[in-house]
Each structure stands twice: as structure tokens, then as C-alpha cells.
Amino acid sequence: MLKAHLDQTHEGASRKTAEIEKTVSHLTGSGFLKTGDRVLDLGCGPGLYSSRLFMEGMQVTGIDISRRSIDYARTQAEKEQHDIDYVCTDFFNIEYEETFDVVLQVYGEICTFSEEKSDLLLNLIHRSLNDEGIFIFEVSTRVLRMREGLKNRWYVSEGGFWRPGRHLVLEEGFDYPENETWLNQYIVTDEDGTVRTYRLWLHDYSLETISLALEQSGFEVEQVWNSLLGEPYRKGGDWIAIAARKV
Numbered sequence: 001m002l003k004a005h006l007d008q009t010h011e012g013a014s015r016k017t018a019e020i021e022k023t024v025s026h027l028t029g030s031g032f033l034k035t036g037d038r039v040l041d042l043g044c045g046p047g048l049y050s051s052r053l054f055m056e057g058m059q060v061t062g063i064d065i066s067r068r069s070i071d072y073a074r075t076q077a078e079k080e081q082h083d084i085d086y087v088c089t090d091f092f093n094i095e096y097e098e099t100f101d102v103v104l105q106v107y108g109e110i111c112t113f114s115e116e117k118s119d120l121l122l123n124l125i126h127r128s129l130n131d132e133g134i135f136i137f138e139v140s141t142r143v144l145r146m147r148e149g150l151k152n153r154w155y156v157s158e159g160g161f162w163r164p165g166r167h168l169v170l171e172e173g174f175d176y177p178e179n180e181t182w183l184n185q186y187i188v189t190d191e192d193g194t195v196r197t198y199r200l201w202l203h204d205y206s207l208e209t210i211s212l213a214l215e216q217s218g219f220e221v222e223q224v225w226n227s228l229l230g231e232p233y234r235k236g237g238d239w240i241a242i243a244a245r246k247v
């Protein structure tokens with residue numbers, strides 16, 4: 001996973017450097033992120049955004065469940081002498097109260113949870129924000145899912161995302177349109193015959209459904225874009241990026 005975050009040839013785990021820089025420049029340029037802000041980067045991965053936010057003068061906390069990503073982020077911060085608080089934990093364990101001016105969650109992580117869990121996450125984020133704090137994030141839409149399509153394929157890999165060594169992958173996609181939910185299932189077999197199944201659930205949103213979920217958790221949508229790069233919102237995009245204010 002760490003390798004995938006840092007790989008500039010695809011955007012499987014993180015976006016490419018140019019996009020990350022444009023995102024930070026859009027969010028600072030539009031005034032949603034400001035020098036001196038206390039920012040929580042939720043699902044920070046190896047710290048690709050956190051480090052840039054620190055350079056822009058913010059006080060940054062980065063949280064991720066991946067030990068490898070957090071270790072990498074800490075090592076980089078030490079090298080660059082960046083005073084960033086990286087914490088390795090499940091973001092469902094956060095207990096911050098009125099601590100941050102901004103919570104940032106990049107690359108649609110909220111879409112990977114059930115409705116109950118994403119509501120719980122929204123409540124934890126709400127509690128962690130100061131009065132009138134901002135939650136900036138993005139969700140994927142059904143348009144992206146339809147464009148990517150259901151995958152039904154198999155392949156042998158000499159080493160890659162799932163395993164460092166040779167393995168077989170059986171990939172199958174399932175669509176549940178009534179719940180705007182997709183399942184990508186990967187059955188991975190190692191050379192010694194060990195079989196493991198991985199299921200990646202993806203819940204897509206429309207502006208209406210995400211606005212309702214935010215409203216129910218005490219947020220008001222303040223700004224909507226087609227991506228965190230700041231393209232103005234139009235219906236029919238792959239992504240919806242939102243700045244929602246705690247009310």
C-alpha cells in the first residue's frame with residue numbers, strides 16, 4: 001500500500017504530486033485552509049498533504065491506520081524537520097473535542113464505509129471541530145462507478161499491490177444499484193495455495209444524499225466543487241468535493 005501511495009505511474013492509493021500540489025494551492029487560495037489553522041488530516045497515508053500543509057504554516061495532525069504509512073510519514077517529517085503530529089490509529093477511535101479548525105479527508109475514504117459507520121465518522125469529525133470549523137472532503141458518484149465498470153477478470157502477478165511475490169488474482173465486481181453500492185472482490189492465491197478474499201465496498205453519493213447525511217450530523221454545505229482542485233460543481237462529475245461547516 002505504501003508503495004502504491006508513492007507510485008507516480010498510477011493513482012491507486014494517492015493522487016499524483018502535481019494534483020496534490022494543486023489541491024493544496026486551491027484550498028489555501030480559496031481561504032478554506034489558512035496559516036495558523038489546526039488541521040486534522042484524516043487518513044493521511046504517508047503524509048503527502050500533511051507535509052505540504054505544514055509548509056503553508058498550519059499545525060497539522062495526521063491520522064492513519066497503516067503503521068507503514070505513518071512510519072514513513074514520521075521519517076520524512078524528521079528529515080525535513082517538520083513538526084507534524086502523526087498518529088497511527090483507526091479514525092473511529094478519535095476522541096478529539098473542539099480541537100481543529102479544519103478536518104481534511106482526501107480521496108473518498110468515507111465512501112468505503114456502511115451508512116452507519118459513515119454517520120458515526122461524521123459525528124466524530126463534528127465533535128473534533130471547533131465552533132464553525134470546516135470539514136473538507138470528497139465522495140465519488142455513481143458516474144465514476146459506471147464509467148469504471150464491473151471488472152470480471154483474472155491475472156497472474158509476479159508481485160504487486162496484493163503480494164510481493166507471485167500470486168493469482170480473481171477479480172469480480174458486484175453492483176447493488178438500490179443502495180448506490182458496489183463491491184469489488186479480489187480472491188488472491190499464493191504459490192503455496194493459501195487463498196485470501198478481500199472485499200472493497202464502495203458507497204457512492206449524489207449531492208442530495210451527501211448533503212442530507214451532513215445535515216443530519218450537524219453540518220451545513222458551504223461550498224461544492226467537482227473535485228478538490230476547485231472545478232465549479234456541475235452535475236454528472238465523477239467526484240463531489242465539499243466544504244461543510246459545523247453548525
Ligand SMILES: C[S@@+](CC[C@H](N)C(=O)[O-])C[C@H]1O[C@@H](n2cnc3c(N)ncnc32)[C@H](O)[C@@H]1O
Pocket residue numbers: 005012013014015042043044045046048049063064065066069089090091092105106107109
Ligand atoms: C485512499 S487512501 C488516501 C490517503 C491520503 N489521504 C492521500 O490522498 O494521499 C486512504 C487512507 O485511509 C486510511 N484508512 C482507511 N481506513 C482507515 C481507518 N479506519 N482509520 C484510519 N485510517 C484509515 C488508509 O490506510 C489510507 O492511507
